[in-house]
Amino acid sequence: MLRYILKRLLMMIPVILGISFIIFTIMSLTPGDPARLILGEDAPAEDVVKLRMELGLDDPFPTRFARYIANALRGDFGTSYRTRQPVFKEIFSRLPTTFMIAFFGILIAVTIGLPIGIISAVKQYSLIDTVSTIAAMLLTAMPGFFVGMLLILLCALKLGILPATGIATWKHFIMPSLAVASVTMATFIRMTRSTMLEVIRQDYVRTARAKGASKPLIVFRHCLRNALLPIVTVIGMNFAHQLGGTVMIEAVFAIPGLGSHMVTAVRQKDTPVVMASIIFVAVVAGLMNLIVDILYTYIDPRVKTQYTKR
Amino acid sequence: MAEPILKIQDLHVVYRTDESTIYAVNGLNLELFSGETLGLVGETGAGKTTTALSVMRLLPERIGKVTRGRIELDGIDVLASTDADMRLLRGSTVSMIFQDPMTSLNPTITVGDQIGEVLRFHRKGIGQAELAAGVENMLEMVGIPAGRKGEYPHQFSGGMKQRIVIAIALACEPKLILADEPTTALDVTIQAQVLDMMSDLKEKLNTSMILITHDLGVVAQTCDKVAIMYAGEIIESGSAEDIFNGEKKHPYTRGLFGSIPDLTKHTRRLSPIEGLMPDPTVLPAGCKFHDRCPECMEICRAVAPPAVWEGSHLISCHLMGDSGKGGTER
Amino acid sequence: MEITRKPAKRKRSQVQLIWFRFQKNKLAMLGLIVFTLMVLMAVYVSIFGDYESAITMDMPNKLQTPSAAHPFGTDQFGRDILIRMMFGARISLSVGLLTMVLSLAAGSLIGAAAGYYGGKVDNLLMRVMDVFLAIPGTLLAISIVAALGQGMFNLLLATAVSQIPAFARVVRSAILTVMGQDYIEAARACGTRGSRIILRHILPNAMGPIIVQATLNIARTILGISSLSFVGLGISPPTPEWGSMLSEGKTMMRYYPHLILIPGAAIALAVMSLNLIGDGLRDALDPRLKN
Numbered sequence: 001m002l003r004y005i006l007k008r009l010l011m012m013i014p015v016i017l018g019i020s021f022i023i024f025t026i027m028s029l030t031p032g033d034p035a036r037l038i039l040g041e042d043a044p045a046e047d048v049v050k051l052r053m054e055l056g057l058d059d060p061f062p063t064r065f066a067r068y069i070a071n072a073l074r075g076d077f078g079t080s081y082r083t084r085q086p087v088f089k090e091i092f093s094r095l096p097t098t099f100m101i102a103f104f105g106i107l108i109a110v111t112i113g114l115p116i117g118i119i120s121a122v123k124q125y126s127l128i129d130t131v132s133t134i135a136a137m138l139l140t141a142m143p144g145f146f147v148g149m150l151l152i153l154l155c156a157l158k159l160g161i162l163p164a165t166g167i168a169t170w171k172h173f174i175m176p177s178l179a180v181a182s183v184t185m186a187t188f189i190r191m192t193r194s195t196m197l198e199v200i201r202q203d204y205v206r207t208a209r210a211k212g213a214s215k216p217l218i219v220f221r222h223c224l225r226n227a228l229l230p231i232v233t234v235i236g237m238n239f240a241h242q243l244g245g246t247v248m249i250e251a252v253f254a255i256p257g258l259g260s261h262m263v264t265a266v267r268q269k270d271t272p273v274v275m276a277s278i279i280f281v282a283v284v285a286g287l288m289n290l291i292v293d294i295l296y297t298y299i300d301p302r303v304k305t306q307y308t309k310r
Numbered sequence: 311m312a313e314p315i316l317k318i319q320d321l322h323v324v325y326r327t328d329e330s331t332i333y334a335v336n337g338l339n340l341e342l343f344s345g346e347t348l349g350l351v352g353e354t355g356a357g358k359t360t361t362a363l364s365v366m367r368l369l370p371e372r373i374g375k376v377t378r379g380r381i382e383l384d385g386i387d388v389l390a391s392t393d394a395d396m397r398l399l400r401g402s403t404v405s406m407i408f409q410d411p412m413t414s415l416n417p418t419i420t421v422g423d424q425i426g427e428v429l430r431f432h433r434k435g436i437g438q439a440e441l442a443a444g445v446e447n448m449l450e451m452v453g454i455p456a457g458r459k460g461e462y463p464h465q466f467s468g469g470m471k472q473r474i475v476i477a478i479a480l481a482c483e484p485k486l487i488l489a490d491e492p493t494t495a496l497d498v499t500i501q502a503q504v505l506d507m508m509s510d511l512k513e514k515l516n517t518s519m520i521l522i523t524h525d526l527g528v529v530a531q532t533c534d535k536v537a538i539m540y541a542g543e544i545i546e547s548g549s550a551e552d553i554f555n556g557e558k559k560h561p562y563t564r565g566l567f568g569s570i571p572d573l574t575k576h577t578r579r580l581s582p583i584e585g586l587m588p589d590p591t592v593l594p595a596g597c598k599f600h601d602r603c604p605e606c607m608e609i610c611r612a613v614a615p616p617a618v619w620e621g622s623h624l625i626s627c628h629l630m631g632d633s634g635k636g637g638t639e640r
Numbered sequence: 641m642e643i644t645r646k647p648a649k650r651k652r653s654q655v656q657l658i659w660f661r662f663q664k665n666k667l668a669m670l671g672l673i674v675f676t677l678m679v680l681m682a683v684y685v686s687i688f689g690d691y692e693s694a695i696t697m698d699m700p701n702k703l704q705t706p707s708a709a710h711p712f713g714t715d716q717f718g719r720d721i722l723i724r725m726m727f728g729a730r731i732s733l734s735v736g737l738l739t740m741v742l743s744l745a746a747g748s749l750i751g752a753a754a755g756y757y758g759g760k761v762d763n764l765l766m767r768v769m770d771v772f773l774a775i776p777g778t779l780l781a782i783s784i785v786a787a788l789g790q791g792m793f794n795l796l797l798a799t800a801v802s803q804i805p806a807f808a809r810v811v812r813s814a815i816l817t818v819m820g821q822d823y824i825e826a827a828r829a830c831g832t833r834g835s836r837i838i839l840r841h842i843l844p845n846a847m848g849p850i851i852v853q854a855t856l857n858i859a860r861t862i863l864g865i866s867s868l869s870f871v872g873l874g875i876s877p878p879t880p881e882w883g884s885m886l887s888e889g890k891t892m893m894r895y896y897p898h899l900i901l902i903p904g905a906a907i908a909l910a911v912m913s914l915n916l917i918g919d920g921l922r923d924a925l926d927p928r929l930k931n
Contacts, residue, residue: 015770015771015774018767018768018771018774019771019774019775022771022772022775023775023783026783026784026786026787027783027786027787028787029787029788030786030787030788031789134667137912137915137916138908138912140911140915141859141907141908141909141910141911141912141915142904142907142908142911143863143866143867143870143883143886143904143907144867145867145870145886146886146900146904146907146908149886149890149893149900149904150904152893153893153894153897153900157893157894202413203408203410203413203414204413204414204415204416204417206368206408206414207408207414207415207416207475207478208416208427209368209400210366210368210400210401210405210406210408210479211400211401211405211427211428211431211478212396212397212398212399212400212401212402212428212431212432213397213427213431214397221419222416222419225418225419226416226417226418240774240775240776241776241777243776243779244776244777244778244779245776245778245867247778247779247782247871248778248867248870248871251870251871252890262779262782263782263871263872263873265786266782266785266786266873267872267873269786271786274782274783274786275783277779278775278779278780278782278783281776281779282774282775282776282779285774285776286774300418301417301418301462301464302417302462302464305461305462305464305465328664
């Protein structure tokens with residue numbers, strides 16, 4: 001088991017390097033002189049040249065990339081052009097907020113989506129099935145930030161029961177998480193429904209019926225465990241998407257998380273921040289994926305026996 | 311004479327989809343007594359599996375429907391029973407062995423638990439120890455070491471999986487087993503083993519069995535009675551003697567026997583039956599076999615053939631009636 | 641001489657069958673109708689008003705409630721919301737379509753190459769695609785916008801690039817599935833030439849999933865564009881893009897909710913109708929999945 005985890009972690013490394021490479025390449029297409037951005041428009045030319053030499057901005061591409069990676073491994077992601085602070089500190093302090101919103105969002109989406117999906121599948125074509133399918137589709141057709149705005153409109157402005165902006169208390173996390181949840185809930189409902197439908201059609205369900213098993217037993221004991229497998233995988237993969245979507249939602253709720261920080265950085269051409277933010281997010285997403293995969297090996301007997309028999 | 315364990319009268323079953331209606335079973339009559347084995351023979355699509363599923367009321371929910379007929383299992387009217395009643399019957403009075411062992415077992419539940427389930431459903435209040443003993447007993451009976459009860463289906467070979475399925479089916483000592491082509495998906499060598507085992511168990515527990523198959527060789531080996539199905543009807547039935555050694559045969563049956571490759575005869579070509587079974591959504595009038603029958607007469611096209619009995623031998627064909635060669639109509 | 645015609649039992653072509661099945665799906669047809677209406681609206685918006693009126697401020701008329709002159713009211717700059725919404729449809733739909741076409745073209749090339757050649761080529765291409773997929777699409781698009789600056793073209797490029805890996809995967813898997821089928825081997829065994837196999841067997845059967853993906857992709861793109869515009873990284877005011885309309889309306893939404901409800905509903909309708917069409921196509925292409 002440990003070997004599997006190590007193997008997967010090792011496999012993540014080239015992916016992370018690849019991601020860093022892609023982002024680094026894209027960001028190096030930015031027009032403008034970083035040295036100038038740091039020193040300001042009016043700085044004298046010699047200072048600019050000196051800074052360029054210091055930062056090694058004229059070195060060939062591979063060297064600059066290698067240097068970036070080497071620094072990154074030491075925790076040095078550069079300095080923000082704007083605030084002159086180390087990028088790492090800024091990002092790291094904001095990461096938990098963003099992560100929590102995305103995490104709770106998925107939690108809510110799964111907690112609500114799974115049961116609805118199961119019911120929809122078991123009572124296929126019933127009223128509940130049709131209504132929940134359409135409602136889910138409608139919800140998912142709305143951008144996450146729009147759902148956020150509707151929530152603010154309803155809960156904060158009209159009813160006044162939840163705070164609209166900031167992250168001062170736990171209450172502040174409710175609406176943002178709900179907004180994140182709304183984006184994926186439909187996906188979970190539909191995935192659960194279609195997986196369950198597939199599982200219900202399987203021969204082993206027929207065998208269970210032939211044994212005299214009752215409907216609830218079949219659904220919960222025989223179907224669910226099998227249906228859960230692909231769903232768990234999707235949860236992991238979805239997390240990356242969620243982290244991306246949280247960016248917009250942070251903007252709506254004025255949350256000082258990684259996303260809003262990134263957007264500001266983009267507007268102000270603060271390249272080191274943008275680069276580091278994206279790489280961070282990708283790494284976190286990758287780790288979540290890995291955790292989910294490991295969970296999967298514990299749930300699926302076919303994989304479990306492969307890895308624990310040793 | 312004792313009451314039959316299974317009595318089917320005039321069974322009609324259809325499958326209704328959005329696009330068409332499939333007439334799967336069209337007027338089937340069947341009787342089976344305690345301890346007997348009936349071989350239900352026919353090509354793919356003849357309605358054999360549908361018949362078995364109907365007995366257990368396991369037809370696909372929205373699509374399959376019994377439109378007419380009566381099924382009596384151990385004296386109980388199956389079609390009039392509630393769901394709860396059926397659940398009590400399934401697995402204990404009647405059980406079914408399905409065709410494909412590879413997909414019949416739940417991959418996420420251990421083999422022991424899957425066998426144990428049947429016992430738990432039908433032996434109310436059974437204790438842990440008793441359950442474990444029962445499971446181990448069944449495993450031993452089908453030739454699988456009891457110690458493997460904690461393993462998962464994917465850790466067994468195809469033949470062993472089928473034996474597990476059989477163990478599940480027999481765990482509660484049912485009065486009737488419906489075996490739907492239990493050995494078709496297995497190697498020939500394993501086939502023999504499994505069939506032998508099934509015969510033994512049947513003897514031991516005095517169970518009745520309906521063995522669905524398209525393999526006449528298997529039928530000859532194991533069955534007391536034989537019924538031959540075509541397009542949802544039984545067109546010939548009788549004891550194994552009647553069918554295999556009798557002189558009169560339904561043209562279809564003759565075609566079936568004739569199409570078996572014979573190692574002793576020297577022929578250049580095989581002689582299959584011309585044509586295909588009729589489209590189950592559009593069944594022909596008269597005798598359903600008439601367009602493939604080498605001895606088709608005018609009357610066959612228009613009038614459904616009568617059931618003609620000769621002792622225990624039933625043939626449903628115009629050739630056998632008084633318009634044909636003899637025998638008595640019932 | 642008498643010329644007799646055989647009563648032909650009409651054999652429906654594949655496409656006709658698919659259309660027939662699609663029609664039976666009421667939700668999908670609804671989606672199709674709504675989407676068609678949107679397209680018509682986008683194309684013929686000039687009948688209702690010109691572009692100038694959509695972007696010129698008219699302060700005396702600001703924040704009016706829905707009336708005969710302004711069916712959806714006016715925004716905080718006095719501009720008619722209905723006209724803005726309709727021009728927004730034109731923008732979203734055209735950018736969405738273009739983006740899809742771009743990413744489809746690029747993705748198909750990559751996916752087809754990977755699927756057809758297999759082996760090392762496949763491995764390499766898919767590893768690269770996996771790396772791209774590991775980056776959340778929104779963030780990848782943001783990074784491109786960050787590098788190249790804002791504007792419609794860059795937005796298009798950024799969104800298209802972020803969708804390429806998904807297409808590459810779908811195309812590759814569609815081609816692999818078809819190539820793995822026995823009938824391809826059968827065709828080869830009959831001596832059919834490679835090019836003919838591709839044209840008559842692989843392409844028609846692989847088309848289905850690709851078209852479904854393309855439809856769903858436009859929906860995703862519309863969401864993506866509005867998201868980026870909302871945070872100010874895409875199409876910026878005064879251009880009446882739905883996302884930026886939402887951003888503009890946010891400050892006043894407490895007392896003038898129609899400022900955000902209209903553009904939000906527009907996005908939802910466009911995306912939902914496309915999703916319904918995509919799902920309907922998927923069901924129509926493989927009805928086995930339903931029963």
